[in-house]
Amino acid sequence: MNTGRNDQTAPDRIKARYWIETAYPLEDAAAIMAGEQSTGTFVRVPGETDELRQWHAAHVEELVELGTVDAPSLTGSGLPKGYNLPAVRRTAEVVLSWPLANMGASLPNLLATAAGNLFELKPFSGLKLLDVTLPPVFLDAYQGPQFGVDGTRRLTAVYGRPVIGTIIKPSVGMTPEQTAAHVRMLAEAGVDFIKDDELQADGPHCPFEQRATAVLQTLNDFANRTGKRPMYAANITGEIDQMLRRHDLVAAAGGTCVMVSLNSVGLPAMNMLRRHAQVAIHGHRNGWGMFSRSHATGMSFIAYQKFWRLAGIDHVHVNGLRNKFCEEDSSVMASARACLTPMFPAPHKPCTIVPVFSSGQSARQVHDTYSGLGSMDLIYACGGGILAHPMGPAAGVRSLQQAWEAAASGIALRDYATNHTELREALEAFAG
Amino acid sequence: MNTGRNDQTAPDRIKARYWIETAYPLEDAAAIMAGEQSTGTFVRVPGETDELRQWHAAHVEELVELGTVDAPSLTGSGLPKGYNLPAVRRTAEVVLSWPLANMGASLPNLLATAAGNLFELKPFSGLKLLDVTLPPVFLDAYQGPQFGVDGTRRLTAVYGRPVIGTIIKPSVGMTPEQTAAHVRMLAEAGVDFIKDDELQADGPHCPFEQRATAVLQTLNDFANRTGKRPMYAANITGEIDQMLRRHDLVAAAGGTCVMVSLNSVGLPAMNMLRRHAQVAIHGHRNGWGMFSRSHATGMSFIAYQKFWRLAGIDHVHVNGLRNKFCEEDSSVMASARACLTPMFPAPHKPCTIVPVFSSGQSARQVHDTYSGLGSMDLIYACGGGILAHPMGPAAGVRSLQQAWEAAASGIALRDYATNHTELREALEAFAG
Numbered sequence: 001m002n003t004g005r006n007d008q009t010a011p012d013r014i015k016a017r018y019w020i021e022t023a024y025p026l027e028d029a030a031a032i033m034a035g036e037q038s039t040g041t042f043v044r045v046p047g048e049t050d051e052l053r054q055w056h057a058a059h060v061e062e063l064v065e066l067g068t069v070d071a072p073s074l075t076g077s078g079l080p081k082g083y084n085l086p087a088v089r090r091t092a093e094v095v096l097s098w099p100l101a102n103m104g105a106s107l108p109n110l111l112a113t114a115a116g117n118l119f120e121l122k123p124f125s126g127l128k129l130l131d132v133t134l135p136p137v138f139l140d141a142y143q144g145p146q147f148g149v150d151g152t153r154r155l156t157a158v159y160g161r162p163v164i165g166t167i168i169k170p171s172v173g174m175t176p177e178q179t180a181a182h183v184r185m186l187a188e189a190g191v192d193f194i195k196d197d198e199l200q201a202d203g204p205h206c207p208f209e210q211r212a213t214a215v216l217q218t219l220n221d222f223a224n225r226t227g228k229r230p231m232y233a234a235n236i237t238g239e240i241d242q243m244l245r246r247h248d249l250v251a252a253a254g255g256t257c258v259m260v261s262l263n264s265v266g267l268p269a270m271n272m273l274r275r276h277a278q279v280a281i282h283g284h285r286n287g288w289g290m291f292s293r294s295h296a297t298g299m300s301f302i303a304y305q306k307f308w309r310l311a312g313i314d315h316v317h318v319n320g321l322r323n324k325f326c327e328e329d330s331s332v333m334a335s336a337r338a339c340l341t342p343m344f345p346a347p348h349k350p351c352t353i354v355p356v357f358s359s360g361q362s363a364r365q366v367h368d369t370y371s372g373l374g375s376m377d378l379i380y381a382c383g384g385g386i387l388a389h390p391m392g393p394a395a396g397v398r399s400l401q402q403a404w405e406a407a408a409s410g411i412a413l414r415d416y417a418t419n420h421t422e423l424r425e426a427l428e429a430f431a432g
Numbered sequence: 433m434n435t436g437r438n439d440q441t442a443p444d445r446i447k448a449r450y451w452i453e454t455a456y457p458l459e460d461a462a463a464i465m466a467g468e469q470s471t472g473t474f475v476r477v478p479g480e481t482d483e484l485r486q487w488h489a490a491h492v493e494e495l496v497e498l499g500t501v502d503a504p505s506l507t508g509s510g511l512p513k514g515y516n517l518p519a520v521r522r523t524a525e526v527v528l529s530w531p532l533a534n535m536g537a538s539l540p541n542l543l544a545t546a547a548g549n550l551f552e553l554k555p556f557s558g559l560k561l562l563d564v565t566l567p568p569v570f571l572d573a574y575q576g577p578q579f580g581v582d583g584t585r586r587l588t589a590v591y592g593r594p595v596i597g598t599i600i601k602p603s604v605g606m607t608p609e610q611t612a613a614h615v616r617m618l619a620e621a622g623v624d625f626i627k628d629d630e631l632q633a634d635g636p637h638c639p640f641e642q643r644a645t646a647v648l649q650t651l652n653d654f655a656n657r658t659g660k661r662p663m664y665a666a667n668i669t670g671e672i673d674q675m676l677r678r679h680d681l682v683a684a685a686g687g688t689c690v691m692v693s694l695n696s697v698g699l700p701a702m703n704m705l706r707r708h709a710q711v712a713i714h715g716h717r718n719g720w721g722m723f724s725r726s727h728a729t730g731m732s733f734i735a736y737q738k739f740w741r742l743a744g745i746d747h748v749h750v751n752g753l754r755n756k757f758c759e760e761d762s763s764v765m766a767s768a769r770a771c772l773t774p775m776f777p778a779p780h781k782p783c784t785i786v787p788v789f790s791s792g793q794s795a796r797q798v799h800d801t802y803s804g805l806g807s808m809d810l811i812y813a814c815g816g817g818i819l820a821h822p823m824g825p826a827a828g829v830r831s832l833q834q835a836w837e838a839a840a841s842g843i844a845l846r847d848y849a850t851n852h853t854e855l856r857e858a859l860e861a862f863a864g
Contacts, residue, residue, distance in 0.1 A: 202535075
């Protein structure tokens with residue numbers, strides 16, 4: 001790892017790309033961002049020497065003007081002195097870079113620099129983090145995913161098609177025994193992957209230990225009987241000692257995956273879990289809407305998922321096409337593709353992870369998902385698309401497998417459905 | 433702690449207040465929120481029995497209509513079926529409640545429930561978490577602040593006025609020795625509290641161990657000589673093992689405070705640090721703009737600070753009046769008052785913490801700060817307001833003490849300045 005001042009000219013500067021909206025001249029606005037997030041302050045202080053700036057200032061690497069807006073997207077921003085109304089607010093993309101010397105290869109401290117106070121800077125009526133590019137020296141400090149795509153295929157023994165998954169519903173209210181009975185039904189239906197809802201963690205009505213023990217015993221029985229072991233993503237979200245203990249219970253009981261609500265636990269807890277983990281880590285992004293719902297603040301999923309990949313998750317939720325939330329299809333596909341795009345060039349570890357599609361998914365979205373992603377390396381999670389199939393859940397799973405067979409073979413869904421009953425029934429049941 | 437199904441009628445339901453904007457009938461919209469975040473799903477599933485709903489469903493406790501908006505604040509939301517354009521979008525405040533049985537007294541899991549997927553729900557073109565109200569059973573699981581107001585006064589030996597603080601600038605680029613020399617100058621000037629910038633943590637150019645050791649040695653020397661020991665909030669933000677190790681170094685070297693970037697580390701890491709901590713924990717909210725900048729998504733600081741108070745911080749940043757960021761004064765004061773408002777009724781621990789005012793602060797904002805807060809229990813942090821004082825930093829500190837003397841005595845700033853030179857010079861130097 002490079003240290004100290006040699007970093008200024010080294011290739012391992014940290015870069016971050018932003019979308020901005022400002023009434024300031026764009027060059028001034030970008031310079032303010034760079035100053036505030038490195039050597040500068042509102043008032044230049046005596047210690048901010050030219051030498052110090054030379055080695056530690058953030059640089060404006062790129063500045064591309066995009067267009068103007070009629071009104072500020074966010075309230076509270078300011079105008080430069082002497083500004084003549086009516087306001088012209090410009091939008092642009094800005095790339096800043098920092099020497100590694102400023103914060104070291106530390107994800108929490110990178111976050112404080114690249115996604116810190118700058119969202120509140122007065123000149124900006126909009127500022128969103130779009131992407132970060134990290135030098136491979138971060139791989140000395142972080143391990144990245146332990147299982148990723150290949151490990152998830154190995155643990156589920158699913159090859160040549162996506163892992164077909166589902167979520168235990170109702171989210172809350174079932175006892176551990178009821179949950180295990182539900183999981184048995186799902187396993188019998190042929191599901192490859194079953195996850196807890198993020199609302200179900202360790203409430204007193206369904207304590208984690210009892211639930212996970214009952215579910216994993218059920219899956220062990222099923223595996224002994226059939227040779228197939230569905231992956232169960234047990235929601236271990238909690239305090240750090242709880243998460244490590246719950247992980248150990250899962251691993252000891254033959255489980256292959258734990259689930260964590262990312263925004264609930266933070267990066268350092270994830271890093272600690274990753275260093276400890278013997279099973280895959282399923283990342284749930286609930287609360288992500290806080291970062292994503294406004295176009296004018298927060299961060300893009302492209303940036304967000306890089307922090308978590310490096311910290312060690314193996315899977316992450318990306319929503320699904322024609323989903324029941326607010327996210328557009330183009331955003332869903334961009335997120336999913338990002339998960340499968342290497343974070344670091346060869347020969348470094350690429351840190352790719354499995355995108356998890358969910359929310360209102362059925363056989364109907366399969367072709368578009370495949371053509372958009374260009375890969376079968378995903379978890380395709382359906383609730384109603386399995387449970388509400390008119391011929392039952394096993395037919396629901398078969399309909400999904402058939403849809404993916406069709407997509408892989410380049411056969412239209414309608415055509416494949418003519419001689420595949422489960423798929424045909426699914427298309428009728430889940431029409432529009 | 434109550435367990436299982438007795439919670440449904442117990443007084444310890446968890447409540448959360450939201451602002452919403454929707455084209456749906458308000459009752460329908462609130463019911464969708466409650467359903468999605470408890471027993472429901474997009475499609476009612478067989479296991480969602482009436483009995484299960486009775487015990488585990490979230491309730492809509494209040495629904496207050498506020499008014500209509502002309503256009504959706506956020507894109508991507510949907511309209512109810514059969515909706516007749518032009519759209520009428522209503523805003524409202526909604527209070528939901530959950531039985532403790534659903535998630536237990538767990539902050540990470542409470543966050544996943546109260547601030548999870550619901551931000552992305554299709555019916556909403558705006559949804560913001562405004563407040564949470566937690567039953568005191570959370571105090572069995574969490575410790576809250578260890579020092580708070582009283583402890584911070586004891587550690588700094590500052591009584592009858594605010595703790596006068598400052599931030600080490602330039603943020604990055606100084607060596608450990610330069611930092612210690614700067615701190616010595618600030619201590620000599622009479623500052624009570626000195627903090628690292630959030631950009632300065634453990635970069636290779638200024639490693640934490642060397643910086644904290646040098647600074648604390650300097651402060652020990654100063655304390656031995658003068659009897660006054662300024663509090664140094666050493667930024668320990670990092671991985672969990674690093675934070676615990678850095679805390680131990682600070683405590684062993686006579687330090688009285690550590691600083692943590694909250695959004696960088698997450699709630700479980702904070703809880704772990706709190707259980708371990710021997711010194712005060714200074715919470716830095718950098719990145720807070722992601723949650724706050726849009727009126728239509730994210731969460732209010734009123735809600736946010738409750739999570740962190742319970743997890744164990746002693747201080748938190750609230751910006752300052754007429755600050756250099758985008759935040760309005762009314763928001764600043766509401767945040768600061770929230771920190772000093774008990775989270776739990778007596779005889780439970782109130783969990784109050786110290787609000788930290790900063791950003792463009794000088795003697796000029798003192799009277800308004802005092803009248804707005806109604807208390808001297810705060811840290812008043814100034815950069816230029818101390819360092820840029822024309823008579824030097826000691827006069828800068830004196831000007832602030834004088835301004836607070838005036839405010840406490842009900843004397844106008846101008847009047848007090850007539851026979852207090854440092855204050856008079858400050859008012860001239862920091863005019864407008």
